[in-house]
Amino acid sequence: MVTGDSPIGPVDASLVPRYAGIATFARLPRLEDVKRADIAVVGVPFDSGVSYRPGARFGPAHVREASRLLRPYNPVQDVEPFTSQQVVDAGDIAANPFSLTEAVAQIQAAAAELSADGKRLVVIGGDHTIALPLLRVVAERHGPVAVLHFDAHLDTWDTYFGAPVTHGTPFRRASEEGLIDLTASLHVGIRGPLYSRDDLRDDERLGFAIIASHELETEGLPRAIERMLARLGDRPVYLSIDIDVLDPAHAPGTGTPEAGGMTSRELLAMIRALRAVNLVGADVVEVAPAYDHAQITAVAASHVAYEIISAMTPSA
Numbered sequence: 001m002v003t004g005d006s007p008i009g010p011v012d013a014s015l016v017p018r019y020a021g022i023a024t025f026a027r028l029p030r031l032e033d034v035k036r037a038d039i040a041v042v043g044v045p046f047d048s049g050v051s052y053r054p055g056a057r058f059g060p061a062h063v064r065e066a067s068r069l070l071r072p073y074n075p076v077q078d079v080e081p082f083t084s085q086q087v088v089d090a091g092d093i094a095a096n097p098f099s100l101t102e103a104v105a106q107i108q109a110a111a112a113e114l115s116a117d118g119k120r121l122v123v124i125g126g127d128h129t130i131a132l133p134l135l136r137v138v139a140e141r142h143g144p145v146a147v148l149h150f151d152a153h154l155d156t157w158d159t160y161f162g163a164p165v166t167h168g169t170p171f172r173r174a175s176e177e178g179l180i181d182l183t184a185s186l187h188v189g190i191r192g193p194l195y196s197r198d199d200l201r202d203d204e205r206l207g208f209a210i211i212a213s214h215e216l217e218t219e220g221l222p223r224a225i226e227r228m229l230a231r232l233g234d235r236p237v238y239l240s241i242d243i244d245v246l247d248p249a250h251a252p253g254t255g256t257p258e259a260g261g262m263t264s265r266e267l268l269a270m271i272r273a274l275r276a277v278n279l280v281g282a283d284v285v286e287v288a289p290a291y292d293h294a295q296i297t298a299v300a301a302s303h304v305a306y307e308i309i310s311a312m313t314p315s316a
Contacts, residue, residue: 008034009072009082018068023061024089025124026070026306028082031090039309040090040114041122044107047288048097049129049167051160053255055288060092060124062253062289063305066298070306077272079313087309090114090121100129100165108133112140115281122308124301125285127255128155128167131240132174138238138281139179145280146184146235147171148228149208150267151242152191152258156203167286175206182207186231188224188270189213189245192258213260221266225273232277239274239282239308241267243301251300253292264300271307275315282308 010027024030025041043060050056072082081087093110095103111134115121123134128151138145149155149171156172158164165173174180187203191213194200203210209231216224244254247261287301 005035007083007086023064023068025064026067026082028087028089031088034086034088036086037088037119038085039087039120039122039312041087041124041305041309042090042114043092043124044095044126044130045092046095046097046103046107046125046130047127048100048103049165050127050255051166051168053288053291055290056125056127056255056286057097058289059126059285059287059301062292062295062298063124063284063287063301064089066295067302067305070302074306074310077275077307077310077313079310081306081310081313084314085312100163104129104133104165108136111137115141120279120312121281122305123283124305125283125287128170128240128242128285129165130285131283132165132170134281134283135170135174135179135238136177142236142280144178144181145238146181146186146232147174147238147240148186148188148232148274149240150188150245150270152189152213152244152261153242153256154187154190154199154203154208155242156206156208157199171208172206180207181235184231184233184235185209186211186228188228189216189262191260213262216262216266221269225270228270229273229276234278236280237274237277239279241282241284241304242286243284243297243304244286246300251297253288253290253297254286255288256286264303268303268307271304271311274311279308279312284308
């Protein structure tokens, strides 16, 4: 147990090679090895809510392995995210792979316990089902939050095979439960075919505006960032990133890929702009290593999580 007051950072790569040792996120200390924590990176290896290709249950371990090369100073945001706040790896939340209902309850209870002292969670999935219990915990503390959702898909559908809670339904359930701010929530990167025009009508009624993938192409990144920040305003923001928001060229390792997505550079730029808002929690989901090549998807996801933590870093 480390008892000092100064944050404990990653393992020194000049003393221990990056490929050696336990693969915590960014080689950070474990929660049990520090006196306190401001941000906890936690895995949820669960994918029983998927509707197409499985495998995201192996995402947390895959992203941790790819995060070994992350370094302490972020030159674009000009912050040292592991120096001015204590960031830890809190391990994984165990969730029943045979019962969606029980798994959601377990994730919610564990997330509530982890964040009870005020620490913010950056969660690595796992499939997008996990966003619902995480939003329940955040809304319990902050009230309805602005949800900023990067994804190829709306995830506001009603049911799959009669199941109301799956990876395609979390934001409908969250809206129905009063967890989200209906005036400030936003999807970014939406693309691909839908079932009907009613999908868009329902989505708007549930409280979401959209910056579609093709609008990033026609309007440009600066305009997208401007629209995003205007929509979020000064509300507490929960950030949810499905890695399939990236084009399959940048993230092949995911369960429901769609052509025509964002580049990793575009996604990272939009996350960096979130230093201007109050980020109260985040998840990065749907990394499925069985479909990944050369850690392309995991590298992208690890940098996404790093930029989120950097955006949560207090100004000097």
